[in-house]
Structures are given as C-alpha cells and as structure tokens.
Amino acid sequence: MRKLFLLLAALTVFPAHAQSGFDTWLAAFREEASAQGISTETLDAALTGITPIERVVELDQRQPEFQQTFYDYLSRRVTEYRVSRGRDLLQENSALLDAVEQKYGVPKAVLVSFWGLETNFGKNLGNLNIPASLVTLAYDGRRSTFFRSQLLDALRIIDAGHVQAIDMNGSWAGAMGHMQFMPSTFRGYAVDGDGDGRIDLWQSIPDAMYSGAHYLKRSGWRVNEPVALEVRLPAGFNFRQASAGYRLPMEKWTALGVLTAAATPLPTEAGNAAILLPQGWQGPAFMVFDNFNVVMRWNRSVNYALSVAQLANQLAGGSALAVPGSESGALSTSQLKIMQQALREMGYDAGPADGLLGPQTQSAIRIYQAVNQLPADGYPAPSLLAHVEKQHAAAAAAGKLTGTVGPAFPESDEQP
Numbered sequence: 001m002r003k004l005f006l007l008l009a010a011l012t013v014f015p016a017h018a019q020s021g022f023d024t025w026l027a028a029f030r031e032e033a034s035a036q037g038i039s040t041e042t043l044d045a046a047l048t049g050i051t052p053i054e055r056v057v058e059l060d061q062r063q064p065e066f067q068q069t070f071y072d073y074l075s076r077r078v079t080e081y082r083v084s085r086g087r088d089l090l091q092e093n094s095a096l097l098d099a100v101e102q103k104y105g106v107p108k109a110v111l112v113s114f115w116g117l118e119t120n121f122g123k124n125l126g127n128l129n130i131p132a133s134l135v136t137l138a139y140d141g142r143r144s145t146f147f148r149s150q151l152l153d154a155l156r157i158i159d160a161g162h163v164q165a166i167d168m169n170g171s172w173a174g175a176m177g178h179m180q181f182m183p184s185t186f187r188g189y190a191v192d193g194d195g196d197g198r199i200d201l202w203q204s205i206p207d208a209m210y211s212g213a214h215y216l217k218r219s220g221w222r223v224n225e226p227v228a229l230e231v232r233l234p235a236g237f238n239f240r241q242a243s244a245g246y247r248l249p250m251e252k253w254t255a256l257g258v259l260t261a262a263a264t265p266l267p268t269e270a271g272n273a274a275i276l277l278p279q280g281w282q283g284p285a286f287m288v289f290d291n292f293n294v295v296m297r298w299n300r301s302v303n304y305a306l307s308v309a310q311l312a313n314q315l316a317g318g319s320a321l322a323v324p325g326s327e328s329g330a331l332s333t334s335q336l337k338i339m340q341q342a343l344r345e346m347g348y349d350a351g352p353a354d355g356l357l358g359p360q361t362q363s364a365i366r367i368y369q370a371v372n373q374l375p376a377d378g379y380p381a382p383s384l385l386a387h388v389e390k391q392h393a394a395a396a397a398a399g400k401l402t403g404t405v406g407p408a409f410p411e412s413d414e415q416p
Helices: 002-010 016-035 040-047 054-061 070-075 080-092 094-104 108-119 130-140 144-159 183-189 205-218 250-255 290-298 302-315 333-345 359-371 382-397
Strands: 228-232 274-276 285-288
Touching: 016 040, 016 130, 016 144, 040 130, 040 144, 054 130, 070 302, 080 094, 080 108, 080 302, 094 108, 094 205, 108 205, 108 302, 130 144, 144 183, 183 205, 205 290, 228 302, 285 302, 290 302, 333 359, 333 382, 359 382
Parallel strands: none
Antiparallel strands: 228 285, 274 285
16 A cells, blocks of 8 residues: 555656665665664555656756746735735644744744745645655755755654654655755754644644744844834935845945835834845835844845735734835846856856856845946846846957956945
C-alpha cells in the first residue's frame, strides 16, 4: 500500500537507467542516518520503496519567465475572501490567539495573516510526501547539502513520534503544516500548543499558532512595533533615501515631511525605519521597521513581507492601499537580462545578466537614473528599459560602450 502511495505521489519517476545510482546513494544515506541515531523502523517506514520524483526536480529548476509587480503579487494574496475569512477565524479562535499573543507578544492579526498567506488558512497544506520530496532534492537538487540536512531532520521528527512517515505531507520543497515549516524550523521552534504530548502542525491549530509565534519571538519580534506602514511622501522627496539600507528615527522622517497614508503623524514609539518603494516612485511607499526584518527571516521576499503586513492591517480593521499601483506591467526575466547587460556595457555595474533583481542591479539602476536626471528609485520599470535601450543604442553608435564599472551606490544611515 505504501509503495502505491509513493508511486501516485511521484506521478513520474526517474528513468530506469538512473535507478542504480540512486539505490547506491540511498543505501549510503541510510547508513549515515542510522549512525546519527535514527531508528531502523523510521528508516524503513520513510524510505522503503521510495523513488525520486521527477516533478520535484522540475519545480526546483524552474526559473520564472516574468517578474511580478508588487501590486499583482499583493492583489493575488490579499483578497476579499482572505480578509473576510481571516476576520472570521480571528473571532472563532479568539481565546487561543489571545493566549498566544499574551505569551509571545505577536499580534493575533499577524499570526492569522501568515496562516492565510502560507496555506489559505489550512486549505492548501500540500499533498507531496515530505521524505520522498526531500530524498529527491538531496539526491539531485541544486542545494543537495541543504536538503540532505532537511531530510535528516524530517526523519528525526518521525522518529520522535510527532507524525507517521506516510502522513508527513507538504510542499515539493519540504515545507509542511498550517504554517509551512521546514523540518529544521519544526525541530528548532515548533511547540506542543495543545498539551497532548506531540507536535502536530497538520491537524492541531494550537500547535500551529503557538509554533508560528514562538518562531517570530525567537527571531527578534519587537512588541508594540509595526511590521510596515503605508506612508505618504512629501513633494520633492529624494527617492535615493528609499532603500532598505537607509534607516532613520521617526523624528527625522517626520522632519522630512513623511506622514502615514492617512496623512496622520508617524508613530513616535517605533524605532529606526526605512522606506521602500516596491513598485517604483509612482507606486505605494512603505515605512518598514525591525519587525519587517523578522518577517523576512520567515520568507526572504520583500513582496511577501509587505503582504503579511497589509493583510494583518486589514484583518485588524485597517484599510486597503491608498496608492494601489503605478506603471502597469513588469519586465520579463529576459528583458531584465537585457537591461543588466546594457547597463554593464554603458559602465554601470549591474552584476551578472541573470534576470534577477538583486541589490547590485538596483544600485546600478539608481546610479543610471541619477545620471540621467530620473527619479532614482532603483525600480526596473518597462519605461526605464526603453530609456536604457535608447541610451545604449546611442552609446553604441558613438563607440562609447566601454563596460567600465561605475561607483557603488552608498547605502548607510547618513544622508545620501
């Protein structure tokens, strides 16, 4: 029965000629796991009859064809349904969530926001067998060392009696339960919230909520401080100040004329903060605090962290974005590669032309924008690509494509 389950979960498997190499690898892995104290019973339950899942490898290697604008990302995640359902769940679980908030200091709206974004409040827990997925990624993944470690932790969770191997299901990358914890996160931060002697992040809402809050608290959560606030920037604002690495105390932002989106004063009790423009100078502006960095430990995506903040805000009775969008459309990965290459050939060090918008590319964009008297927001808008291509063509015609690396863009707590 177990072999049939794994076959159905795999959908497609590696070709037969690859099986011999995998069998050798799996035998060596079993020896290592056994030497680390994992029981034979667990190894048999989790690994007998297991076969690498080709679909998992495909998902691991998939590269996005198009970049996604912040507003597109947000609008697909912070929906009317999630706000309505999240508010209902806040009421239905009020006693539990109040107890969790009292213990860890994490607002209940924030916890429910994570719940909604991770699994749509438990509706999408993932249906791939975690040991099978992790075996696949440990054997033939881009980060085999990382996934080998996750596999060992998954086996330890099974060995501890928290879940049976056949019931340990989740995402293709190994995330599981209502809060989509990786095995290492489970072992480091998951707690028994309902007091039944085991940790069940799949079926126990108390276990899931206590575990999520425990992780955030241990990651540095600051009580009574926001994650992010939508703000209104003054006329003539220096967009070079809108950067994750440029942080100022509230009084300095206030002195510069920054207000909340509702045109009210900024919270005075909060610490230093940065301003982000996730969709360029024409889109919404956000002030982000230390708790934003905590959320980024959960998921290293600015769009994700801002979505957590925005959904939590609306669950707590706040309003939707005051500035919903900006220039429509986003560059494809291939278009961003073209921009990166063109910038490099014009002397701006955008890093490798890999189609990824990292800090080095954003820095090069800011320098280019400043040199060409454009708003220096570091955002690769379609209109900016058109501008870069025009300038690149002119430089090529004049024989001025040198590829010289330009100066680094300064990011610090000092005025740029």
